[in-house]
Amino acid sequence: MTAPTPRFTASTQKRLRRLNLAASLPPVVFAAVVLVYTDARTWWHVAVLAPGAVAALVAFERWTAGDLDRFALPCAVVAAPVWPLGVLVTGSPNAYWGICAVGSLALRQVRRRRALVMAGLFSFVAVVGAMRLLVQRDDPGDVVVRYVLVPTVLTVVVTVLTVVGERFYDLIRELEQTREREAELAVVRERVRFASDLHDIQGHTLHVVKLKIALAQRLLDRDTARVAKELRETYALVSDTIAQTKELAYAQRRLNLTAEIENAKNLFEAAGIRVRVTREAEVDTRVSELLGQVLRETTTNILRHAQAARVQITLAQTGITIVNDGVTATGLPELRGLAALRQRVVDDGGELSVEQRDGRFRTAAVFAPARADAAPTVAREDGR
Incomplete structure (x- = not known):
C-alpha cells in the first residue's frame, strides 16, 4: 500500500488515494466488523469495542489522504483505552486491533x-494483554x-508490513520526482536549442553589421560609392536576419518533420512517457514543416502541463x-502557442483542433487533400 503526500502532483495523489481505498479499505472494514462481532456478547460490549475499530478506520482513511499528522494522536487516544477495557472488562482478545492499526500507521509520522x-x-500490547491474568487465573496458558x-505477534507483523509499504511508497515518490525532473530537463534542453539557433542567426550578423558600419564611417569622406555599397549589403543582411528570426520564433527554421518526430520521442522517453508513432502515409513536404511545428509545440505542452x-x-x-x-483539469488549459498556430494553419488551408475527452487530450492538424497529395504508402508503426 502507498500513501501520497502534498509533494506529489494533485492528479497523482488522487490516483493513489483511489487505488488505496479501492484495494484496502473494504478488507479493513470487513475485518473491523468481524472482530467486533466475534468479541461482543452484549450491546455494551459493542459500545466498548466500536471506538477502537472506528479510530482504526479513520486513521487508515486519513493515511491514504496523506493527512494523518492531524489525526494520529486523537485516534491513538481513542483506540488505546479499548485494549485494556477489552482485557479487563469485556474479555475481548481482539480488542487490541484498534491500537495495533493506529499505532502501526502513526509510526510513519515519527x-x-x-x-x-x-x-x-x-x-x-503485551503488558496489557498479560493483565488478563488478574481476572482469569484458572488457565494461564490460554x-x-x-x-x-497472538496480539503481540500480529502487531509486530502489521507494523513490519506497514514499514515495507512505506519503503515502497518512498520508491514511488522518488520515481515520480525523477520523472518530473526529466520533464523539466527536456524543456530546458528545448530552450537551450532555441537559444543556440538564435545565437547562430543574430550573433554572426550583428558582428558583420558592426564591422560594415565601422568601415562605412571610415570611407564616408573618401569613397561614397563604396559606402553606399556597404550600407546596401548591411540593409540586406539585417532584413535577412529579421526574416530568419521570425522563422525561428515560429519554429520553422530548418524544421524537418522526421527530425521533430525523433526529437519528440527522445524527449518523451527521457520524461518516462511511453510513445508510439504510427505512419499511415508520407506527408506532403509542403505541409511537413508546419506539422513539425504543431508537433513541437504539442510536445512542449505535454511536458510542461500534462501528467501523461x-x-x-x-x-x-x-x-x-x-x-x-x-x-489534469476539467476544462481545456490555456495553450497560447497552439492558439497562435491555429491561424497560420488556417492560412495554409488546414485546420488545427484541440479537444479533451474521456481522460485524453487530442491535438490534430489536418490539411485539405490538395495540400497533401503524396501517394499513400504501406502503413507502418514504430514506438516504444
Missing part, C-alpha cells in the same frame, strides 16, 4: 526514536496465548494527430 516508539507499542502472544503516461502520434496523408492521457 521522525525521531522510531525504534523506541515501536518497542513501546509492542510492550503496551491467557498468555490469546491475550499476549502514454502518447500516440499518428501521421496521415493529410495531417498529424497527437493524443496523450495526461489530462
Whole structure:
C-alpha cells in the first residue's frame, strides 16, 4: 500500500488515494466488523469495542489522504483505552486491533526514536494483554496465548508490513520526482536549442553589421560609392536576419518533420512517457514543416502541463494527430502557442483542433487533400 503526500502532483495523489481505498479499505472494514462481532456478547460490549475499530478506520482513511499528522494522536487516544477495557472488562482478545492499526500507521509520522516508539507499542500490547491474568487465573496458558502472544505477534507483523509499504511508497515518490525532473530537463534542453539557433542567426550578423558600419564611417569622406555599397549589403543582411528570426520564433527554421518526430520521442522517453508513432502515409513536404511545428509545440505542452503516461502520434496523408492521457483539469488549459498556430494553419488551408475527452487530450492538424497529395504508402508503426 502507498500513501501520497502534498509533494506529489494533485492528479497523482488522487490516483493513489483511489487505488488505496479501492484495494484496502473494504478488507479493513470487513475485518473491523468481524472482530467486533466475534468479541461482543452484549450491546455494551459493542459500545466498548466500536471506538477502537472506528479510530482504526479513520486513521487508515486519513493515511491514504496523506493527512494523518492531524489525526494520529486523537485516534491513538481513542483506540488505546479499548485494549485494556477489552482485557479487563469485556474479555475481548481482539480488542487490541484498534491500537495495533493506529499505532502501526502513526509510526510513519515519527521522525525521531522510531525504534523506541515501536518497542513501546509492542510492550503496551503485551503488558496489557498479560493483565488478563488478574481476572482469569484458572488457565494461564490460554491467557498468555490469546491475550499476549497472538496480539503481540500480529502487531509486530502489521507494523513490519506497514514499514515495507512505506519503503515502497518512498520508491514511488522518488520515481515520480525523477520523472518530473526529466520533464523539466527536456524543456530546458528545448530552450537551450532555441537559444543556440538564435545565437547562430543574430550573433554572426550583428558582428558583420558592426564591422560594415565601422568601415562605412571610415570611407564616408573618401569613397561614397563604396559606402553606399556597404550600407546596401548591411540593409540586406539585417532584413535577412529579421526574416530568419521570425522563422525561428515560429519554429520553422530548418524544421524537418522526421527530425521533430525523433526529437519528440527522445524527449518523451527521457520524461518516462511511453510513445508510439504510427505512419499511415508520407506527408506532403509542403505541409511537413508546419506539422513539425504543431508537433513541437504539442510536445512542449505535454511536458510542461500534462501528467501523461502514454502518447500516440499518428501521421496521415493529410495531417498529424497527437493524443496523450495526461489530462489534469476539467476544462481545456490555456495553450497560447497552439492558439497562435491555429491561424497560420488556417492560412495554409488546414485546420488545427484541440479537444479533451474521456481522460485524453487530442491535438490534430489536418490539411485539405490538395495540400497533401503524396501517394499513400504501406502503413507502418514504430514506438516504444
